[in-house]
Amino acid sequence: MNSEKTFKPSSGFGMLLIAFIVLGIGIAGIAMFKNPLFGLCFILFLFSLPGFFVIQPNQSRVLVFFGDYRGTVKKNGFYWVNPFYSKRKVSLRAHNFDSERVKVNDKLGNPILISVILVWQVEETYKAAFEVNDYSHFVRVQSDAAVRKLAGSFAYDDFEDETEITLRSGMEEVNHDLEKELAERLAIAGIKVIEARIGYLAYAEEIASAMLQRQQATAIVAARYKIVEGAVGMVESALEELNKKDIVHLDEEKKAAMVSNLMVVLCSDKSASPVVNTGTLNH
Incomplete structure (x- = not known):
């Protein structure tokens, strides 16, 4: 199975210098000797240009030679390869x-x-x-x-x-x-x-409203459960303190009435309205 392999290309600066030397020879040859064969130097110069490429940081080039994978260049810099190589850019950035x-x-x-x-x-x-x-x-x-x-x-x-x-x-x-x-x-x-x-x-929109109501109902039930749980603890604590400090003596019927009133007050959604009893506990 084929996998990635590293390709080490030639330095682009050295090949660029050689290309310009060849170009200079061609210009000088034609100017001095009037020989058309020096025109080949122009052809070589133009032929070398597609071989130059630049690798930016976190970029790469996949090199293929007539369908044959030759390797990948990942190191950033200026390079030259065989002009017949096709160079496909693949980004390595996130x-x-x-x-x-x-x-x-x-x-x-x-x-x-x-x-x-x-x-x-x-x-x-x-x-x-x-x-x-x-x-x-x-x-x-x-x-x-x-x-x-x-x-x-x-x-x-x-x-x-x-x-x-x-x-x-x-x-x-x-x-x-x-x-x-x-x-x-x-x-x-x-x-x-x-x-x-x-x-x-x-x-989704078609059920969002119904599901929101269901979530709200679940939250309300959970909140009520916590309120009732806390109210029971408060009533229990109140009865224990009354008995401990011997403030008032309550029979079972009076305790039941007191528990009922406290639970209503503690579990109600609205604030309780105070009522002053000027009579006895029986009225």
């Missing part, structure tokens, strides 16, 4: 890709909108140049396929079992699975996944 929001069904069948943010770079130039037709387009297509598969593997949210990993609550685990899935898919193109995470996540 790329940031923010996918479009796609509508898919989650594990429970609910339609959701989801997108992915991917940071990637080419690691194997041979695979990027020859194993796929267009590695940038390959990244976009495979990212879309990976995010669709991910959405179908998890529920957006789980209102009944809080221990199950969901897209909303288990971001760390979900992003790890997404990164692993993308790394496997993009390995064929010699691409390294630096980071992958969910960029946008929401219910």
Whole structure:
């Protein structure tokens, strides 16, 4: 199986000097000797020009000689190679890709909108140049396929079992699975996944309102449960303090009435209105 190999080209500055010397010989020969054979020097000069190229930092050139892969130049600088070599540019810089929001069904069948943010770079130039037709387009297509598969593997949210990993609550685990899935898919193109995470996540418009009401109802029930739990503790503490300090003696019926009144006050949505009792405890 073919893989990336390093190619060491000639220095461009030395070959440029030789090219200008050849050009000078041709000009001087024609001017002094009027010999048309010196015109070959012009042809050699023009022939050498396509062989010059510059490698910028974090760039590379994949060199091919009539269909034969000769190697990759990664070191930045000014170089010269055989003019018959085709030189394909492959960037080694990190790329940031923010996918479009796609509508898919989650594990429970609910339609959701989801997108992915991917940071990637080419690691194997041979695979990027020859194993796929267009590695940038390959990244976009495979990212879309990976995010669709991910959405179908998890529920957006789980209102009944809080221990199950969901897209909303288990971001760390979900992003790890997404990164692993993308790394496997993009390995064929010699691409390294630096980071992958969910960029946008929401219910689709047709069910967003209903799901919002469900979330609000769940939150209200949870809040009420905490309020009642706290109120029971406060009532219990109040009864213990009354008995301990012997402030008032209450029978079971009076305790039940007191507990009922305190629970109403503590659990009510509105502030209690104070009532002054000028009679006895029985009125």
